[in-house]
Amino acid sequence: MRRICVLNQKGGVGKTTTTVNLGAALARAGRRVVLVDLDPQGNLSTHLSLEVGEDEPSSYSVLVGEHSIEQALRRTSIRGLSVVPTGIDLSGAEMELATLEQRESVMKRAVDAFENESYGRTGAPPAEYVIFDCPPSLGLLSLNALVASREVFVALQTEFLALQGMTRLLEVVRLVKQNLNPDLKVTGIVPCLYDNRLRLAREVLTELRSFFPGHVFRRAIGTTVKLAEAPSFGQSIFEYAPDCSGARDYAELAEEVVAQEKRPVTRGAEEGLLVAEPPKADALANAAARPAASPVTSAGAATSTTASTQGAAPVADPARS
Ligand code: ADP
Numbered sequence: 001m002r003r004i005c006v007l008n009q010k011g012g013v014g015k016t017t018t019t020v021n022l023g024a025a026l027a028r029a030g031r032r033v034v035l036v037d038l039d040p041q042g043n044l045s046t047h048l049s050l051e052v053g054e055d056e057p058s059s060y061s062v063l064v065g066e067h068s069i070e071q072a073l074r075r076t077s078i079r080g081l082s083v084v085p086t087g088i089d090l091s092g093a094e095m096e097l098a099t100l101e102q103r104e105s106v107m108k109r110a111v112d113a114f115e116n117e118s119y120g121r122t123g124a125p126p127a128e129y130v131i132f133d134c135p136p137s138l139g140l141l142s143l144n145a146l147v148a149s150r151e152v153f154v155a156l157q158t159e160f161l162a163l164q165g166m167t168r169l170l171e172v173v174r175l176v177k178q179n180l181n182p183d184l185k186v187t188g189i190v191p192c193l194y195d196n197r198l199r200l201a202r203e204v205l206t207e208l209r210s211f212f213p214g215h216v217f218r219r220a221i222g223t224t225v226k227l228a229e230a231p232s233f234g235q236s237i238f239e240y241a242p243d244c245s246g247a248r249d250y251a252e253l254a255e256e257v258v259a260q261e262k263r264p265v266t267r268g269a270e271e272g273l274l275v276a277e278p279p280k281a282d283a284l285a286n287a288a289a290r291p292a293a294s295p296v297t298s299a300g301a302a303t304s305t306t307a308s309t310q311g312a313a314p315v316a317d318p319a320r321s
């Protein structure tokens with residue numbers, strides 16, 4: 001059972017959209033998927049029209065030990081896709097958890113129990129994927145997701161300052177790996193809200209690929225209003241607009257995620273990502289801030305050093321490179 005934490009301490013970068021639609025795409029491909037809403041704002045739960053009344057099981061009640069994951073699971077209209085929704089109390093959970101012993105591993109124990117109980121009963125895992133949607137912070141809720149996970153997918157918006165905060169994020173992942181969860185790895189970077197008409201977006205994507213070779217998914221998720229509209233209809237993109245580019249993007253992302261199971265990340269690349277500072281985050285920000293006429297901001301010039309060392313030539317639209 002893969003356990004994946006969708007992380008970025010910035011809000012509005014596409015974490016929830018990715019968790020919902022990647023989860024839906026994997027379920028449509030025949031996998032059993034459990035999404036866990038760990039954001040007190042409950043966007044994931046709302047996106048899939050799940051309402052949680054007071055005292056009903058939720059990620060909050062799992063965290064405070066009142067319910068098991070099994071008890072808190074809600075089916076969705078997509079076959080194979082279940083959700084542990086957020087209850088209204090989750091915003092207070094960080095305070096309540098703060099006084100508990102081993103407060104950072106409450107969710108891990110719940111997921112372990114969920115997995116072990118299923119193996120004991122049926123000889124099989126309860127799902128192929130558990131995916132955590134994190135809040136826009138690196139507090140105790142995200143920490144619980146990181147300790148319960150084995151993999152981190154970083155959702156990034158392909159825009160100015162995309163890499164700002166990445167050093168801190170990778171440092172937190174490294175610390176969690178070192179002290180709490182030796183299995184943890186960053187196994188994917190999902191470029192979100194990608195507008196390939198914008199030179200800046202193309203440059204950011206090219207830079208990302210050169211900073212983190214082998215880690216950025218080939219399919220960048222394009223910006224489309226359908227993805228922004230789907231939540232207000234309580235639907236994933238596959239129900240709301242199955243023929244739009246957003247549905248195709250998330251279906252392709254899901255194919256890559258499944259393909260990772262046959263092609264694990266090489267050890268060197270993985271460690272490089274965990275220990276490396278994103279080398280030119282400031283340089284990127286500065287380059288992106290220069291006027292369009294500046295030769296330094298052309299995709300080739302901005303990436304020539306890193307791209308050549310990685311053997312990757314800049315391309316006109318790096319979304320499929
Ligand atoms: P986060 O969970 O990181 O805060 P969201 O997934 O909620 O980010 O996305 C922030 C906003 O951007 C939401 O209104 C969402 O509907 C919208 N959005 C996300 N991805 C896309 C996209 N590819 N195209 C258009 N709008 C998007």
Ligand code: MG
Pocket residue numbers: 015016017039043133134135
């Ligand atoms: Mg969110």
